[in-house]
């Protein structure tokens with residue numbers, strides 16, 4: 340098979356090469372001369388980076404030459420970007436970090452808000468990468484339960500970052516719940532199990548508070564993290580529920596900087612609601628490169644993420660372990676079953692809010708096949724504490740042997756699964 344001819348791209352200073360690569364295609368990218376970065380992480384010269392199923396921007400401050408091998412579905416150079424304003428924001432945050440270090444105070448606690456597909460996650464990556472490039476050790480808080488930049492969709496996570504975010508793998512390589520992936524950094528993950536905070540707002544709010552407590556404790560104990568601060572990435576909700584979540588975040592994480600991305604009215608509201616309490620509200624423009632992702636693309640990204648959790652990437656492959664487990668050795672739990680039912684169908688005396696955090700047992704059956712379950716770190720089932728217990732990792736149900744009362748699961752670690760309480764959410768994956 341003959342390899343396609345590499346295509347050469349010459350970028351002037353402050354230009355951006357925007358490319359989109361389909362899931363069934365692999366594209367190699369190489370920086371030949373000059374300097375360039377992908378969402379804040381610098382590219383090495385003459386290193387081949389491989390991408391599949393991604394939409395990315397290669398930005399250069401001083402000009403560069405890039406070689407692309409393979410077919411991109413979209414490829415063009417843009418000379419208008421909001422990168423300078425993003426860099427200025429970083430410089431302002433860095434000044435706060437310097438002051439924090441001098442006075443032994445807390446660094447900036449930044450909340451990024453905006454509607455869906457405005458580049459919140461990309462901006463979080465850039466601000467975190469720039470901080471890491473200045474030897475800071477910020478904490479990345481991911482409240483976007485639909486995406487799961489760090490572990491799996493359905494989680495709320497906090498990750499102390501110490502190493503640069505990988506160009507090819509994104510946050511996935513900076514931290515993983517799979518101990519075998521050889522990562523030095525483990526995220527703290529709580530299981531929510533739904534794609535939108537609206538699906539079970541009581542549980543979402545409970546877990547947000549729990550996560551904030553853990554992050555605040557970490558900031559107290561870890562000086563480098565304290566002075567570096569935190570960056571909080573949110574879901575795209577900007578209605579009444581979204582505003583409630585934002586208000587809760589500001590209080591729980593003591594947010595002192597809100598960045599509103601690509602939404603005038605939200606900026607005006609945030610200024611009106613929060614500036615008087617001493618929070619700096621910054622408006623930043625959405626990059627013209629940010630791509631709207633439809634449900635099918637998001638679903639494929641999710642599948643890719645799950646696959647990488649168990650099998651790794653082409654750069655660092657993993658071999659998951661297959662284990663057979665007796666039904667009676669585990670307890671499969673689900674939260675808030677009642678929240679899916681109309682109020683009239685709830686038991687008398689039980690209001691919706693209570694049922695939203697009600698834990699129910701799920702009998703193992705064929706229905707579990709292809710489910711991705713979250714393994715709780717809890718040793719005992721005490722309610723409501725078990726809801727607020729962090730996760731040990733994830734397993735995938737590959738086979739159900741109903742007659743033998745057993746199931747086969749894939750896990751990233753060898754041997755017995757150490758914990759018996761497993762959360763069932765809505766996440767399914769057909770292993771390919």
Ligand SMILES: Nc1ncnc2c1ncn2[C@@H]1O[C@H](COP(=O)(O)OP(=O)(O)OP(=O)(O)O)[C@@H](O)[C@H]1O
Pocket residue numbers: 355357358393394395396454455456457458459460461462483486573574575626627628629630631632
């Ligand atoms: N400048 C750019 N050029 C090309 N693609 C980009 C650029 N900025 C972001 N993207 C891509 O656009 C998509 C949406 O960006 P991102 O995930 O940052 O938005 P978001 O606001 O966090 O979305 P949501 O909250 O809906 O999950 C991503 O696939 C991202 O890689």
